[in-house]
Amino acid sequence: MSNALFISVHDFRSLRKASVHFIAAEMAKRGVTRFFSIGLSRLSQHRGDTRSSLRDRANRVEVVAGGVECYLWKTAWHPFAMRRQMLAPLESALFSAYRRMIPRVPRQWIREAEIVFVESGMAAVFVADIRQMNPKARIVYLASDDLDVVGCAATIKRDFIRNFDMIDTVRLPSRYLLPGMPHGATSILVPHGIDRSIAEPRYPSPYNGRRGCVSVGSMLFDTAFFRVASGAFPNIDFHIIGAGKAAAGLQAPNIIIHPEMAFADTLPYLQHAAFGVAPYLDVNTPIYLIDTSLKLRQFGLFGIPAVCPNFALGDTPGRFGYVPGDSESITSAIQRALDNRQEITVDVMPWSGVVDRILSPREFADVKL
Known part of the structure; x- marks a missing residue:
């Protein structure tokens, strides 16, 4: 049994499913699993945030099917990318303020977690906070996207590089994501699974x-x-x-x-x-x-x-x-x-195989880059 925490701009209850949802669902079969969703605010809702339908269920714990504990953090504002260099100090200050605002429940979840999954994107800015609050936790970075490709704020990219060596395992679903990492010493190649x-x-x-x-x-x-x-x-x-x-x-x-x-x-x-x-x-x-x-x-x-x-x-x-x-x-x-008249099939491992490799990469030769 394990105690796992996911930090992501996705919410486990969202209609739209990404790889982080399937990994979390598999972890829930193995132990306590919690999902901390960040970055929802009036600004993100105005921009069409797909979690807007969940806004009335925010800022409280909800346990959903499979036993996953969910916490959607909704705030009046959240930091965002400021494209002008002259605004870089303001951007950095806003991210620092946002990090200090982490609610009591997710803070407790971080302290109790044995393994913390940080999904690429805004969640990457919290790596140092996780390490400070829980020095013994294993931090796994789920590299769903390249930070440059998805237009992350300069502050997120800077902090990701600065705190990269605090991450224990970097899971890459594609070898083409490796160039976006500061180095590959802790990276493993684990393609997406399928149910x-x-x-x-x-x-x-x-x-x-x-x-x-x-x-x-x-x-x-x-x-x-x-x-x-x-x-x-x-x-x-x-x-x-x-x-x-x-x-x-x-x-x-x-x-x-x-x-x-x-x-x-x-x-x-x-x-x-x-x-x-x-x-x-x-x-x-x-x-x-x-x-x-x-x-x-x-x-x-x-x-x-x-x-x-x-x-x-x-x-x-x-x-x-x-x-x-x-x-x-x-x-x-x-x-x-x-x-087309040829049979179409896929040779893809189940999500249980993905999680096995993330949790115990030394047991699988196929994760080596």
Whole structure:
């Protein structure tokens, strides 16, 4: 049994699921697991924070299915990136003030934890505080993204480098994330896992007898793809789930826009789709998406072709690439996906295997970079 704490800008109760949710759920099977969600404020809500629906459940402990204890920290303000060098001292001061404001319950959780998972992003600024409050805790850094790529504040990046050697284990889901680390001495390579059980039930089709494709999420969402695709394939319905404001301008008889929905509710759309789409924008998009895109893995799990930009292809079978903004290549990729007759499978470990490797990396030769 263990006592684990996760610190993240995600909330364990959110409808949208990221890798940190699956790791936390697996840890909950092994012992006490707590989830401290940071960075929710009036400012973040104004910017479309996906946790806004949980705001009335903030600043108190809530135990959810699986026994995970959740605490969403909501404040009137939170620090953010100030892009001008002249404002750097103010940015640093605001982050320092925010760190001193950690509520009593999460402070106690930090002191009691045997292992603290710090997810890349804003949570990285708390590494020194964790080490000070609990010198014996094992700190694991979950490198979900490169701090430069996601536009983190200079203060977060500076403190991450300064306190990097306080981190015991750095878990990289892609070797392409290694250049963003100060060094690789404590880094291990553990790709994302997958829960194969989600594909076992037979779900009812949500497509009303028509061929449909599905896109889930809002990350780097490219509306231009759907303007081309919906016109080129009028007999296919394009279901867009949880893209939010990014999809607001899309209008066509065969484009169906859905609000964000629970992860489990998206599964019928995946199972019965003619193909899935990962419509990433080409804006210096990081190469590590080849390895870290959960939606692409889920398409493979359900055995459906995936249409995605060429930069997300990698060497994974069942992916059909196009050049963003190029109508001809978009049309070609969709047609090739529709024409595919080869069986699509994924060779991915379960999330239990991911957690085993994070907890005991010396027992697994495959984690070495």
